[in-house]
Amino acid sequence: MKFVDEFRDPESARTLLRNIEALVAKIPVCRARPLQIMEVCGGHTHSIFKYGIEQMLPRELELVHGPGCPVCVLPMGRVDDCVALAEHPNVIFTTFGDAMRVPGSRKSLLQAKAEGADVRMVYSPLDALKLARAHPTREVVFFALGFETTMPSTALTVLRAEAEGLGNFSVFCNHITIIPTIKAILDSPELTLDGFLGPGHVSMVVGTEPYRFIARTYGKPLVISGFEPLDILQSTWMVLKQISEGRCEIENQYQRVVPRAGNDLALAAVQRVFELREFFEWRGLGSIDHSGIRLRASYTRFDAEKRFSVPNLKIADPKSCQCGEVLKGVIKPWQCKVFGTACTPEAPLGSLMVSSEGACAAVYQYGGATLDNLRRRAATPSRVRRA
């Protein structure tokens, strides 16, 4: 397939892998402990597992799967709020598909739907707007979530609803912003990371500037990466190259998509509609200052949290769940006490097991085809059978 296969060429991969191995051999720290590079974005995590990249890398190099899956970091209390909104008799609750199975404290949206709530899967916020036009007597709520990648489309949808004077459309806003979260990870006392693969699509919107502090203040290299397997290998090589040369910069491997200044139009729409929350709760990571986004006061009428009453309760993560440590790279998914036993993709306990972009689900489902991994899986009870 044109413009896709070029980025999946096995021959180029072998060349890059040889170059990576050569660099790893030159970096002294690799002889004492594995070098850790975190891919911040869930899209990268998915690609890494889908193409089996992890096992292709030298043992001295570890990829840590970061907090960049917006579905995974959604706290249970917010899922409960979604369910409460969806169960409102006059509401059509619209959501992206992969949020349907995220467990709340009582149930997921999928279960609420089975119990009679009008929950509909959409592919774009504009689909929700279409539903609002088609059902003028119903209240259509769009479950907005995601980082800067999806924020502009929500903002533009709100602006469109305003322009059309739609009175029955609102947004349950759970957008989050990535920068404060990277900062929170960097401030963590347990931190052992040596560098980052920066998110591609977030950067397409925000540009490369917001990451400067990571290199300047924290002395860690970051390379903004594309999502194809060769992108990821090349970006990994670029991070290693910086480390081996004692440099620490923000570099952009994904130049075919990410402009230095980001996307002005998208940023303007986001600015107009949204503002930062004081703080926002992340599953596994706790409360992070200025990491959540809400609608500005001038758009209150499109804010589902204002239009309806939601429980807005803080629900603690299950005690046995170690999502936070996995997110920070302190432990690997399979080192979690409940991985593959109490927590599986069929019955997820922790959020990282829910979406295919979550590190645990990716390891469980796509897992490296290593004997260790297969043994772990073989010990897992009750694999799902086809009906």
Place this chain on the structure above:
Amino acid sequence: MTETARLVPEPTRRRRSGRVSVERINLSHGSGGKAMRDLIDDVFVSAFGESLGALEDQACMPLAALSRHGDRLAFTTDSYVVDPLFFPGGDIGELAINGTINDLAMCGAQPLFLSCAVILEEGFPVSDLRRIAQSMQHAAQRAGVSVVTGDTKVVHRGAADKLFINTAGIGVVPLGVHIAAARAQPGDRILVNGFIGDHGVAILAARDDLELEVPIASDTQPLNGLVKALLAACPDVHCLRDATRGGIASVVNEIAEAAGVCIRLHEPSIPVREAVRGVSEILGLDPLYYANEGKLVAVLPSAHADAALAAMRAHPCGRDAALIGEVTAQPPGSVILQTSFGGERIVDMLVGEQLPRIC
């Protein structure tokens, strides 16, 4: 309320000729009275004709005739709820015939007789029902099977979505043919009879909500002829599965688990159309999990793999057949994909649904 028929039509039987004059199905069409008789005559008897025979409460088949085909009966049933009912490459009626035929064919059985039960939602257009019944008859004729008994129910508006069909089928397994998932052995080769994922993508694209324009038609087709040709070339086929819901990935997982073997698939060898790959890239879905309605996975001894592949490619339902992998001993119960990129990963059973209600 069951209306059935004898296998062998009696020439002296009086042919009824009721007609449905209304445009939409109403509750009286399921009442058991005259309106229902008219519907059955007009739609089903006119489509399935002679094979529906005398409209008794059951169909009777002479055992002697059946036993000429083999030594065991194969019996299966499946329900069809696909949405939309009509899609590029087929409709629910064709699916209901081919799907049940294929379930029978996967043990090597020659499919012979089918039943057809429909559940109709009040308000369903009679013209659509006629079209679907005709399409079922064409599919049955193509595969050489007869629809010999049936049933019609009508439910209140909202109690069912437009139309559901159940078909059950009877076939006969030839002497000496033993095909079962547990028979896969290390060293066996894995074959597939063509491009995977066409049906899943055709349904996805036919749904209004995605507004995707994809030049892909469903692959719905009967596989009994292909299986016959395959068995002629390689009588010792170990396993056959049609890769419907859950796709190729689920089928090979079932085989790996049943036989306690490892299945290794070679991604570059798996036939996937460009357009199917394109849709998968856009939506982040995996073609290995898309439903198919005319694709089978065959596991057979490596010594016969070339002959089997040639026989499949010589058949119209297997022109694009390919050798896609092999069976190894370790680690048992697992499926490993060698990716085109040069890595390896596990291919697991699908958890939950990739897509809502696909067949």
